[in-house]
Amino acid sequence: MFAYKQTKERKRKGGECMAHINTETLNRYMAAEGIHNTNQLAKRMGPGIHFSTVYRVVSGETEPSGKVIAGLHRAFPGRNITDLITA
Secondary structure (H helix, E strand, C coil): CCCCCCCCCCECHHHCECCEECHHHHHHHHHHHCCCCHHHHHHHHCCCCCHHHHHHHHCCCCCCCHHHHHHHHHHCCCCCHHHCEEC
């Protein structure tokens, strides 16, 4: 299993917390779908989503965009995607 961990909380300008991925939930969803790494996840998320983008979002370097959130819906059909996004 490819485990993701955030090493520190990322902050946006002005001190507001960014939205980020709940890595525990993501790891559970990935395991249930047989997804082992960000490359496989990016492929499941659909065209136009590069694995490096997925890696940056999962590692907390950047916020998940609408495109990434839509891709998560495609990768995990029938799952509650709001459980993956935290503020």
